[in-house]
Amino acid sequence: MSAGAVHGVLFDIDETLVDLYTAMGSTLRAVSAERLSHFSEEQWQAYHGLFTSDPKGYYDAYLAGDLSFTEQRILRVQHAEQASGLDGLDEAAASAWNEEYDALLPLHFKPFADVFALLDLLELRGIPYGAVSNNVADYQRAKLDAAGLNRVEILVGIDTVGAAKPEPAIFLEGVRQLGTDPGRTLYVGDNPVVDAEGACAAGLQGVWVDRTGAAGRDGRNFGFPVVTSLSEVSSLLN
Structure with a gap:
């Protein structure tokens, strides 16, 4: 960590500010509950995990320009379906499915419980903040x-640059956009x-905000700070 006070903070969005994993799981259940009513809780968790973890790398293909956003999402659910022993969805x-999923997902977007306190602290100290995300800015x-995070005014997406x-x-x-020096700017993701x-x-x-404790299980020494909650970021500001 560089010496000196932090002059700005940038955040990742998904799984850093917004609990996307839970939102996706809630939406999956809402969209597929009737069709997959025979699933046990264990099967639901496996289905959810396959869809969100994207083991085939379809989202990376979207970032590379090889798939549209809709295409990568449909391929992800098709993989989850087939890996769960289902036939998959026809065109x-x-x-x-995608239309219903797209309509319901925003209803489940929620910030993590530790977000507002950190943003309050940054505002109290006059430290500007924003977000840099691997998706398009409008989305x-x-x-x-x-x-409920409209206070995050600065936002850079993959289409910005x-x-x-x-x-x-x-x-x-x-x-x-923050107007800060890179060496005095935190990026938290x-x-x-x-x-x-x-x-x-x-x-x-x-x-690295490691909400799952993966760093401890890994056992390596990382070349950057690792926190388990955004509440710990306050100790890195000075």
Whole structure:
């Protein structure tokens, strides 16, 4: 961590500010409850895990420009269906599923419980903050607003500069909009590689918010701070 007080903070959005995992799970159940009423709780958890973890890398293909956002989502649910022993959805059913999922998902967007206290502290100290996300800005703007986070005014998406994390350009655009120096700017995210390492490579102070305790299980020493909650970020501001 660089010496000196922090002059700005940038956040990842999904699984850092917004509990997307829970929102996706609630939406999956709402959309598929009748069709998958035979699922046990264990089967639901496995289905949810396959869809959200995206083991086939369809979201990365979207970031690379090889799939549309809708295509990657449908491919993810098709994989979860087939891996769960189901036949999968035909084209019409997949389209209808996506429309219902898209309509219901924003109703479940919620911030993590530790978000508001940290934003309050940053505002109290006069430290500007914003978000840098690996999705398009308009979609993430709507997500933040639905989660009650419209106070996060600065937002950089992959369409803002035509780059995705961990490329330096997207981090540096966030810094530019904050009006801070990279070396005095924290970047806080839930992915140790894309977020923390990527931010460090761009000259920022990367921080991994490890809500699941993966760092402790890993046993490695990381070249950046690891916190388990946003409440711990306050200790990194000085």
